[in-house]
Amino acid sequence: MTKLEELKKHLKRGQVYRRMDLTKWSKSVDHHLESLVSEGTLQKVSPGMYYFPKESAFGNTPPDEEELIRSFLKDDRFLLTSPNAYNSLGVGTTQLYNKRVVYNHKRHGEVMLGNRKFSFRIKPHFPKKATPEFLLVDLVNNIETLAEDQEKVLKNVLFKVESMNAKKLKHSVLEYGSLKAKKLFGPLIETKKKHTRYHNF
Known part of the structure; x- marks a missing residue:
């Protein structure tokens, strides 16, 4: 068995590898990578x-986006x-954007991974999952970047607050x-909390 064949035995389909990941299985990693590609x-x-x-059945599948980002970061x-x-919030946004945003602690800027562009943004805080409360706050944070009528969307956001959990929304706003x-x-939020307390009394 050649060294290249030995290296192949360690590779798993669907995985994204950094060059440095393969150095533990190959002493000629650059030569082997050139051959494998x-x-x-x-x-x-992307580089490395x-x-x-x-x-x-339809050919090779593209890499999972989260796997790509995890390996990149x-x-x-x-x-x-x-x-x-x-x-999904129902506040009047209907445009479709070919844009993926990655909130993270390490990288900032536009990065091409494969044939997909990701906008990396360093943020001190972000949730593990995009909840409706987070998305509503994030929408307002980024309202200037949207193609829709911003005033109209913001009016709808104000109505949307009425149907949301005040405690969860307050946490998302503060964080x-x-x-x-x-x-x-x-x-x-304060008005909604007072209104809720009054009706629960």
């Missing part, structure tokens, strides 16, 4: 990152989202809200 076993997705495709503390997620979001949501 040229024969189609691995696909290069490679993907071993899964096979399906060498960290699993991130949140992958998109402006398209705002459309993830910009100054603008805190100014917008603050009075509404």
